[in-house]
Amino acid sequence: MVRLNVNGSVREVEVEPDTPLLWVIREQIGLTGTKYGCGIAQCGSCTVHIDGAAVRSCSMPVSSVTAEQKIVTIEGLSAGASHPVQKAWAQLDVPQCGFCQPGMIMASAALLAQNPRPSEAEIRAEITNICRCGTYNRVLAGIQLAAEGGESGRG
Amino acid sequence: MTTTTPRSSAPSRRFVLGGLAAAGGLGLGFHVPFLPPAAAQGAATSTPEINAWVVIKPDETVVIRIARSEMGQGTLTGLAQLVAEELSCDWSKVTTEYPTPGQNVARGRIWGDYSTGGSRGIRESHEYVRKGGAAARIMLVEAAAKGWGVPAGECRVEKGVITHSASGRTTTYGAVAGDAAKLTPPKDVVLKDPKDWTIAGKPVARLDTLPKVDGSQIYGIDLTMPGLLNAAIKDCPVTGGSVKSFDAKAVEGMPGVRKVVQVGDSAVAVVADTFWRAKTALDALPITWDEGPNARVSSADIAAMLAEGLDAKEAYVGNKGGDVAVALSSAAKVVEATYGFPFQNHATMEPMNATVRWTPERCEAWAPTQNGEGALAAVAEASGLSASKCDVHKQLLGGGFGRRGATHDWLRQAVMIAREMPGTPIKMIWTREEDMIHGRYHPVTQCRMRAALDEKGELTGLHMRISGQSILASVAPNRMVDGKDPVVFQGLNPSGPEAAIGYTIPNLLVDHAMRNPHILPGFWRGVNMNPNAIYLECFMDELAHAAGQDPLAFRLKLMGNHPKHRAVLQAVADKVGWGTKPADGIHRGLAQMMGFGSYVAAVAEVSVDGEGALKVHRIVAATDCGHALNPQQIDAQIAGSFVYGLSAALYGECTVKDGRIEQTNFDSYPVMRMDAMPKVESIVIPSGGFWGGVGEPTIAVAAPAVLNAIFSATGKRVRQIPVKNTDLRRA
């Protein structure tokens, strides 16, 4: 039995301890917004927050997460897609197929939490997620928009 | 066996009742599984269907039916814009849904072609979907007019509100939809003049964005339904091989495992309660393969096979004018070069997957497919049932790029697995590794070009010999013409509305020696236009330099009869100020091409540092796609196409060793990420009068523009893709 805190609620799951957190989130907990893209920490589709930091959940065994650590998935990032990153994404129509976007959004939100006004170079260096549709320039614009809005939002 | 906690019920709220009409949210094809056809029919008729394309609900919601597949390219929004434009409805009330291919068959193919590839989604269906919208508008207005007892001609409509001007009475589409549905459809409809458009041609927001930013969008890989089991599969790593044996006993006791099955001759699958357990057991399963006749083939063998074709006597002719042999033998100078383009994997972000439930009476599939009808045919064939007993529920695609349309190999596998467990829905998911080694790859070709220049450096003759793989020979032999694959000549054709060469060359021969290695090819976003643009446009650059002329001026002289090709090339040249000196360290290259009915050109600005590291700083691209339906989406498609095209040109290659593809994941198959993404400035020049595609054409010009810029920066010609294999340090 593994006990996890996901999006603010405590979940108990019966699962082999070496199962990647990604698959526990998707299959045992049933939250499918977190995507599988590579399974080897290359693409970032599976990005979630653990205690606020972006983590590639495909490469983290569920046994290495403690019950005290707070896991946040795309479904729990905000109520009604109201996080500044999600608002910017909607405003700029960032997604194409959308499959990589939960990971992009989670990585971007974690970046802005750490560094509220990242430079373009910092964004390009920090956001290493893969998007095969090629939304990179809109992702960049989205992060910049969220950074501006986020600042005024914080007053 | 351990048990899992019950799954969250969250996804069930997205199940909606009804086959077609009662779609909730965006109506992206979520249906209660196995709803009997009668019930589906009932639901469909309970809300007025004005015609096959338009359903209007009492609350004014306009449901527009879309036959083509959405995979990120914006077709869903674009087609809805066209219908909504003619319908004159309120855009904010528009939702969409996919009619299933089974319903299309049952209704005499009323929704036409479902195939979504070749950038055809909009350009081949715009007319009949617009007519569908216009016919519905006429019926709605007529219904209102009848109710008022006034001539329809006295009524006008705007945003779904019908007004009788003389009496000042108004009503809405929702109020009259029931009456309109009973009217006889008009025979002829007149479409609006594009200059009067208010929805089409405008940068409206996509209809499918919100669920993609809050995680609620369900893709095929996310599906769940009562009783669903998961399957992981391994196909013989060498195409043409088969399963010799496997030891199911070794894994049958592992957690969650329900069944180990052989799939056809060449694959083995494990079915378990969860995918992770299925995959874990499959990894532990001892399998012995008979790797078959291709087990020793390597990339070098394939390259040698193609090289032989460069000199072969027999070749299919794609474009011929004058006498190139005479031109070459009488030339003042002959220039020769050989280029090559490797296998590329589509690497859609969502790996191949499908969910299938099979019983002896009925087979249903939930599939992310680019071609619903093709998927239905594949399901029928693999299920052993007639098509009337099968149906396909299309899922939104996590990327397609051509992989999910022409061949449904993955869907057949899922059907075969489901047949082993009648009545149980089975979701089969490929691992990224399976996806990488069982692609339908961008075809491999080489091209040798020989050109004749006269004393003044004018181009008098060109022979392009393409040697290599044919896509059609593998995926659609019925589309070959007397053994020839016309797709091979994309962008090099003598004329025509689809993919014509943009130069007038007095003596020209373009021919193809078909050489088909065992690695299976497929349509790959941009298709043969990708390598052909590199071959032609890099060689044009070589010729300009050999002739001592500016690459733009050299081209323009040959483009007098090709005003549309010329206009896009001139547009990018003007935008960057071709001929002016770029910033220090920056070097430029250009290219143009025509394909998928559109004219495209690009200028790339690059730098190469002392270590040979390449940086693409900026791409300026122009496209003339005739009509520009949604400028914002066109802009997004162009930027995206460069990521795809530049990924291929700079890093992409699938190599073959011991008969199998060597690259297994994104660590060995690198793709472009944000750090390498250049600035993209797109110029859309809709010259009107035709409909060209936008999802693919621009890909082709990115690579040659960058390669030509690399030459300008380093003096090195990169003639074999990808660039990463060439040392770019100045010699």
Ligand code: FES
């Ligand atoms: S699935 Fe985790 S990084 Fe790709």
Ligand code: FES
């Ligand atoms: S939007 Fe399709 S992979 Fe990123």
